[in-house]
Amino acid sequence: MTHTIPFKNLLDIPADIRFRTVLKRNQERNEMILGYKLNYLSMPEGICSRENEDDGMLLVLLVHSAVGNRAQRDAIRNTWARSIRQFQDIRIILVFLVGVDQNNRLMTNVLDEGTVYQDLVILGMMDTYRNLSLKSMAGLHWVNTFCGETRFTLKLDDDVYINLPLIVTMLNKQNISDISSYDEKNSHNIENTLNDGLSNMDMELSSVVGHGLVGYVNRKSRVMRHGLWGLEYQQHPEEFYPDYCSGNMYLMNTSAVKLLVKAHYLYSNLNRTCSHDIDAMSTLGQIRFVPFEDVFITGYLAHNIGLTCFHHSGFPHCTKRESANTLF
Structure with a gap:
């Protein structure tokens, strides 16, 4: 018999017995992302725990996937992810990030899949297109919390094929961790944007302007008013988005991940009183909330803390589903 999991809003978690058991076991891992638990x-x-002191981790591959995309995940496991095994002197971690679905059978299957492969991070939020910004920030929070010692994080979608050996070669040859940019016009002191109530928090962000992201940079992208990617004028009165990295894949060093997570937390707390109304969160401090994760994270959030997205020709931008999304 098939059951539909009832939900009222983003705060609700699927409520059958198995989910309650998992939630009870993981209560200590609860965090606040954009005001949502x-x-x-x-x-x-322990996927990112060290085996010895010299066991450095080079890269976390954070693959965004949907609950029902088992075929895509298996395709990755059986193709480009197999090359992870050839790297014996460096550590590369692959994880798939999924949310929850109303279909109880799909959720049971994905929990079983996670048990078998030990490569799924399952978030307690509805896995919908309009929740991608929330989902992406939750993914970065997970990396920062559980894999914080990794040098790089590559965020990519489950329809992307990458040449992993070439990426590793690039990371070892190019000192991407030292890529920096200082744009005095766009940079500002984060501390001045915070309420007095947050004055006792760690203000390390206030002096940081030097780290970046790498991907395919979209410049002067016009805001659409209709369709799946449409935003009404009252939601986003500006005609253009800020420059941002295309969301199918982008690379961050560990400093960028930490800064994005910390900045997002601080800005979320500025709007704590209205955090349960997603429409009321159209602006977080000086950051405009949009449901499109690439625009929100690599555009608005990154720009407001001095992070720059650097363009790299190895990160393609595909506008058609049938086009091959291939990195390098």
Whole structure:
């Protein structure tokens, strides 16, 4: 018999017995993301823990996937992800990031899949297109919390094929961790944007202007008013988005991940009183909230803390589904 999991809003978590058991076991992992309580329904235990002191981690591959995309995940496991095994002197971690679905059968299957493969991070939020910004920030929070010692994080979608050996070669040859940019016009002191109530928090962000992201940079992208990517004028009165990295894949160093997570937390707390109304969160401090994760994270959020997205020709931008999304 098939059951539909009832929900009222983004705060609700699927409520059958199995989910309650998982939630109870993982209560200590609950965090606040954009005002919503985040639950890790399931995650691989100790996937980023060191085996010895010299065991440095080069790269976390954070693959965004939907609950029902088992075929895409298996395709990745059986193709380009197999090359992870050839790297014996460096550590590369692959995780798939998914949310929850109303279909109880799909959720049961994905929990079983996570148990078998130990490469799924299952978030306690509805897996919908309009929740991608929330989902992406939750993914970065997970990396920062559980894989904080990694040098790089590559965010990519589950329809992307990458040449992993070439990426590793590039990361080892090019000192991307030292890529920096200082744009005095766009940079500002984060501390001045915070309420007095947050004055006792760690203000390390106030002096940071030097780290970046790497991807395919979209410049002067016009805001659409209709369709899946449409925003009404009252939601986004500006005609253009800020420059941002295309969301199918972008690369960050560990400093960029930490800064994005910290900045997002601080700005979310500025609007704590209205955090349960997603329409009321159209502006977080000086950051405009949009449901499109690439625009929100690599555009508005990054720009407001002095992060720059650097363009790299190895990161293609595909506008058609049938086009091959291939990195390098």
